[in-house]
Amino acid sequence: MTVVAELGELSRFAGAKQLMAYGGIVPSEDSNGERTRRGNITKTGNAHLRRVVVEAAWAYRHRPSVGAKLRRRQEHVSEEVKEISWKAQQRLHERYRKLLAKGKNKGVVMTAVGRELLGFIWAIGIKVETAQKAPLQRAA
Numbered sequence: 505m506t507v508v509a510e511l512g513e514l515s516r517f518a519g520a521k522q523l524m525a526y527g528g529i530v531p532s533e534d535s536n537g538e539r540t541r542r543g544n545i546t547k548t549g550n551a552h553l554r555r556v557v558v559e560a561a562w563a564y565r566h567r568p569s570v571g572a573k574l575r576r577r578q579e580h581v582s583e584e585v586k587e588i589s590w591k592a593q594q595r596l597h598e599r600y601r602k603l604l605a606k607g608k609n610k611g612v613v614m615t616a617v618g619r620e621l622l623g624f625i626w627a628i629g630i631k632v633e634t635a636q637k638a639p640l641q642r643a644a
Contacts, residue, residue, distance in 0.1 A: 507625060510553040514629030523626045527553045529619045545615060557625075558618035564600045568593035582635060585628055592624035 517523040524530050528549025531542040547554070570578075570590070578586055596617050603613040 506556045507553065508629075510550055510556070511629075513633065514626055515633050517626060520623035520626040524619055524622050526550060527557060527619075527622055529554050529557065529615065529622065545619075554618070557622055558614050561596070561600075561614045561618035561621055564593070564596040564617050564621075566597070568597050582631070585631055588624060588628050588631065592621070596620060596624075 511523070511526075514523070517526065521530070525546075526549045528547045528551070529545050532544060532546045534541045534543065568590070578589075599620060600613060600617050603616055604610070608616075
């Protein structure tokens with residue numbers, strides 16, 4: 505709910521990368537003619553959004569599953585959105601495992617998973633907004 509309150513209409517972002525930049529969860533860059541160096545995240549975006557998304561990323565430590573509670577919450581959700589959310593669960597958990605296995609610091613891992621989570625949030629938000637606008641456009 506916090507993410508929706510912080511972002512409003514997701515269609516105002518041209519793509520997931522623009523949303524990630526808005527959250528300040530993209531790597532900084534120092535480049536000149538021949539070389540490009542990427543650094544820590546920029547932190548120039550919405551700090552509250554960034555904190556909430558990174559905090560939510562901790563859930564992906566656990567193996568992906570759809571329990572009874574989640575199944576009930578998804579009853580009125582389109583199949584397309586359910587597919588995106590399942591893909592997100594699997595991919596983010598795998599990303600967590602791989603980065604941890606590489607020896608990355610847990611904070612860095614959670615930031616990376618949170619960044620990717622924002623991409624999935626953008627994808628689901630666009631699908632939901634499109635579905636909500638379709639009946640309004642037919643009525644007009």
